[in-house]
Amino acid sequence: MMKDDEAAITAGLAPARPAGLDRRRRRREETINEILGTAVQVMTEEGVAGLSLSEVARRMGIQPPSLYKYFPSKVALYDALFLRGAQETLDAFSAAAAEAEPGWNALVAGTEAVIRLGLDHQVVAELLNWRPVPGFEPSPQAFAPSVEFVHKIAQQLEIAAARGELDPAAASEEGLALLSVLIAGVFSQQLANEPHATFQQGRYTRLTSRVLELFRSAYPLKEGEQ
Amino acid sequence: MMKDDEAAITAGLAPARPAGLDRRRRRREETINEILGTAVQVMTEEGVAGLSLSEVARRMGIQPPSLYKYFPSKVALYDALFLRGAQETLDAFSAAAAEAEPGWNALVAGTEAVIRLGLDHQVVAELLNWRPVPGFEPSPQAFAPSVEFVHKIAQQLEIAAARGELDPAAASEEGLALLSVLIAGVFSQQLANEPHATFQQGRYTRLTSRVLELFRSAYPLKEGEQ
């Protein structure tokens, strides 16, 4: 059984000054990335919970014990996948939001970018948003980007309220919960019922902007607000 | 369990043949129900995909091969769980809707009942709404109640439109998709983030009526409609 070790992040950063060590570290990171990529492939075929270290090793042409030089346990591998996925999600939101006008427009752009990313990396999205692996919970470090992500959404809600694009009540716990319900609804319906559709054509994802407008209409500006 | 006591009691009273066959069939159904119930327990602890026939047998105090007298394979067991869950969901919706005024009120009552049922039977709800078991797809028979369920919702949308509670545009493919997005959003967020909360207290489920009102406002009556 899984010993339920510390789900430590194992992308160990050695102090490494000399040049030879640098190259070795780079090779190590490449191998780690190959393991993560192969793991995603396996999960895509066998389900998130169906990940098998033996199968990963088999596909990489190495022996299972070698994997333990990079990840001390299966849980640690899940943790690394979670961390990478959460960071990518945060980056996608930030990048899309940064290119739009701050406030409501940034929120819409960021949301769409995150849904698109999730469609492209479905198993990772499952790992991030649901709880498909009993016994696995992300470590605080792996979860940190997700926290930051929520924080950024709240920020944009506040900006939108300050700009008079939404009623200030939208920038609240309730507003955040409502927004997350709408986005999760679009995403989970699409994934469960039509996982291979594109964002544009998906029966549910194509409702994204309609749903976001619905959110906006839930917090209409009151008389006298800008 | 108590099955043995019951068998002992009825053994002396049972008339010759016809009733004997009857009793045997009833016992068989009881065993099947016990298997299904135990399977739900195991899935609750180990995840939907973590269901193990050996573990079911262990908890029932029988040997694994005995299970094969009732279900020819593990997939067949999943299928039976799916069928039972889908039927219960349909029944819950129908019962709640029947007690309310047909149309919008019935839709609201039915929706709430289904979400409550899902909260009480979370693993079954996962099996019904997501795809947690790679390689398992419900058979047409097991899926039939789900089809009927969607049909009933569409019916109530039409009734609501006919009664002038919604714009007729709500009774469309798009309206159905939008409604399913909203309900799935509430449910999946609650399950993923606060699975142990009650319907009343859940950070997301308590938004249910707010979200349904939002749906209604997405299809406002036009001038001149009743």
Next chain:
DNA sequence: GTCTATAGCCTGATAGAC
């Protein structure tokens, strides 16, 4: 319909040689 026994796989993880 229950059981024992077992086939024929799979898994995660460790020890230790090279």
Next chain:
DNA sequence: GTCTATCAGGCTATAGAC
């Protein structure tokens, strides 16, 4: 860091006695 060898267990499913 790679390997072989192996532990110690898990699993689904089948065969056949009772």
